[in-house]
Amino acid sequence: MLDPQVLMLLGLVxxxxxxxxxxxxxxxMVALPVLLSVGVPPVAALATNKLQGAIGTSVAVFTYWRRGFIDFRALIWAIPVTFAGSYLGAVTVKSIDTSLLQIAVPLALIGIAGYFLFAPKLSDADRAARLGFAIFVPIMGFAVGFYDGIFGPGTGSFFTMGFVTLFGLGLTRAAGNTKALNLVSNLAALALFIPAGDVLWPAALVMAAGQIVGGYLGAITGIKFGARIIRPLVVLVSIGLAVRLLLGG
Structure with missing residues (x-):
């Protein structure tokens, strides 16, 4: 049982x-290390992190949608396909060797950070898409969702990179669509974690309350400042995740 001071800390986290x-x-990257540091077992920490994160992501998705940055009709096929990919990844994770990802994923994240740091034309304006949205976003959703199911770190960065470079979305619309598919991917994992009893509910509910506040504030901040804040934060998050993975975090 976690004491009240720890629960208060988790709410702020x-x-x-x-x-x-x-x-x-x-x-x-913020929540999971704190859960582990207060003594939550690894599997329970992963499950609890997914649940509290899904609550915050839901708030962010709703906020982006209300402001017109997500068109769910365009994602009608991507949503179930992303769910299927993530669920399949979570089911098969125990039967595959993910050690190669410990090196490959940090290198990919560093590449994403470099792209967002140095690409001169990244903005909130949409550009010409390289691939058809209706056909290829579901393919991306399945691939990134599967990755999220078997490993996870950097899922949001990969989605954002895809929406910007392959489908020509401006950074704010890319952020909104990323949150929508990321939420679907998290729900697929929870479809396994919750029936298995892995979620530590007191921690999850307190953190979820904090996520509601943080998710709303983050979404309106991203909408207000657009590329000016999304671009540097994607760079920082991608580099932070890469360093943590390379150091064995």
Whole structure:
């Protein structure tokens, strides 16, 4: 049982994680180490992190949608396909060797950070898409969702990179669509974690309350400042995740 002081700390961590995650993804980089540091077992920490993160992401998705940055009709096929990919990844994770990802994923994240740091034309304006949205976003959703199911770190960065470079979305619309598919991917994992009894509910509910505040504040901040804040935060989150993975965090 976690004492009240620890639960208060976790609530504040939920606010910070929700804020960061709503803008650039990577909220788990904030929340998961804290859950582990207060003595939550690894599997329970992963499950609890997914649940509290899903609450904050839901708030962010609703906020982006209300402001017109998400068109769910365009994601009608991507949503179930992303769910299927993530669920399949979570089911098969125990039967595959993910050690190669410990090196490959940090290198990919550093590449994403470099792109967002140095690409001169990244803004909130939409550009010409390289691939058809209706056909290829579901393919991306399945691939990134599967990755999220088997490993996870950097999922938001990969989605954002895809929406910007392949489908020509401006950074704010890319952030909104990223949160929508990231939420679907998290729900697929929870479809396994919750029936298995892995969620530590007192911690999850307190952090979820913080996530509601942080997710809303992060979403409206991302909408207000657009590329000016999304671009540097994607860079920082991608580099932070890469360093943590390379150091064995």
């Amino acid at each position: 939920g606010v910070l994680a929700g804020f960061v995650d709503a803008i650039a993804g990577g909220g788990g």
